[in-house]
Amino acid sequence: MGSRRDFLQKLSVSAVSLPLIYSPANLFAADSEPYDGPKLKVAIMGLGSYGTRVAKAMQSCKRATLVGLISGTPSKIEKWKTKYGIPEKNCYNYDNFDAIKDNPDIDAVYIITPNGLHKDQTLRVAKAGKHVICEKPMGINAKEGQEMVDACKAANVKLLIGYRMHFEPKTVAVIKMRKEGMFGTPKFFQGQSGFTIGDPTQWRLNKELSGGGAMMDIGIYSINGARYMLGEEPIWVTAQETKTDPQKFKEGIDETIQFQMGFPSGAVANCLSTYNMNNLDRFFMTGSKGYVEMQPSTGYGPIEGRTHEGPLTQPHVTHQTLQMDGMAALIFDGVQPIVPIDGEEGVKDMKIIDAIFLAAKTGNKIEL
Known part of the structure; x- marks a missing residue:
């Protein structure tokens, strides 16, 4: 990664820059000036692999800090308490975490547990009066998602969904390019999201906990990506499911689904979601004046891509660091990312997933 000075020089001479939602100093937390304003005090619920990734990323945040833990595994709490300096009074289990209502040390809880919970x-x-950050998918269907939105509104707390890509520099740059007309009228999007899943006993392959298979876990990236790359909401979906291993992928757990979406402008999307193929992390969008291809498009490591004008050169910064600082800016200052991250955004994806499952089951074209 080049120096911050080199990056700023590139921005100054480029016809396309990152949005003015943040200045570069605010967006790229690792290179920013010291910050002495308020910090979002976050408790993480669910200390698994992704919770570990978020906690590590938060060590580089300037506007958000890890202050609390919620887990059903006492040994994890003990380990994390020591590693991150969390006081005992900010540690809870799944039975007693309602007591955060009386803990002023905690502003928000990041829920990183199985989808069904x-x-x-x-x-x-929300009832405890704390802001909610919920990992995606926000629930197991749109009905659940709307109940979550309504509950948080009633409690006057924020509900934010863990859309880390909405802060990722290359993704943000591409969305801005599309908004500024660099690609002309968007015509077609292709999203490929998948990997070969391992342990057949894990919660992701348990219908009650996951709500589905690959579509919930990885296919949601192509759904959300189609929406922000094309800049429209789909009006219909069709879908076809393929299952080669019914022992591993039991009833209600999708192995592979191909799905198509149609948009009001006439643009179309053709996508693949799978738990049975590797090397699938690619977005492609073409318009009347140009194209963009991103591969990898949603992975944790550096996103790579190019447009008809050349490579994307924005530097890599840990996605979750940018996400958590961006969420703090939203909660404290009302600063919005280029694509929403609120509960309503999450419900839109859930409605599309519901429709895809229905289309795959019935073979019908489902109007949205």
């Missing part, structure tokens, strides 16, 4: 945990956190 999100709704009830969100309702409890």
Whole structure:
């Protein structure tokens, strides 16, 4: 990665720059000036692999800080307490975390648990008067998602969804390019999202906990990506499911789904979601004046891509660091990312997933 000075020089001479939602100093937390304003005090609920990734990323945040832990595994809490300097009074289990209501040290809870637990945990956190950050998918269907939105509104707390890509520099740059007309009228999007899943006993392959298979876990990236790359909301979907291993991918757990979406302008999307193929992390969008290809498009490591004008050169910064600082800016200052991250955004994706499952089951074209 080049120096911050080199990057700023590139921005100054480029016809396309990152949005003015943040200045570069605010967007790229690792290179920013010291910050002495308020910090969002976050408790992480669910200390698994992704919770670990978020906690590590938050060590580089300037506007958000890890202050609390919620887990059903006492040994994890002990380990994390030591590693991150978390006081005992800010540690809870899944039975007693409603007591955060009386803990002024905690502003928000980041729910990073299996999908099937999100709704009830969100309702409890909201009732305790704390802001909710919920990992995607926000629930197991749109009905649950709307209940979460309604509960947080009633409690007057924010509900934010873990859309880290909405802060990722190359993704943000491409969205701005599209908004400024660099690609002309968007015509076609292709999204490929998938990997070969391992352990057949994991919660992602348990219908009650996951709500589905690959579509919930990885296909949602292509759904959300189609929406922000094309800049429209789909009006219909069609879908076809393929299952080669019914023992591993039991009823209600999709292995591979191909799906198509149509948009009001006439643009179309053709996407693949799978738990049975590797090397699938690619977005492609073409318009009347140009194209963009991103591969990898949503992975944790550096995103890579190019347009008809050349490579994307924005530097890589840990996605979750940018996400958490951006969420703090939203909660404290009302600063919005280029694509929303609120509960309503999450419900839009859930409605599309519901429709894809229905289309795959019935073979019908489903109007949205």
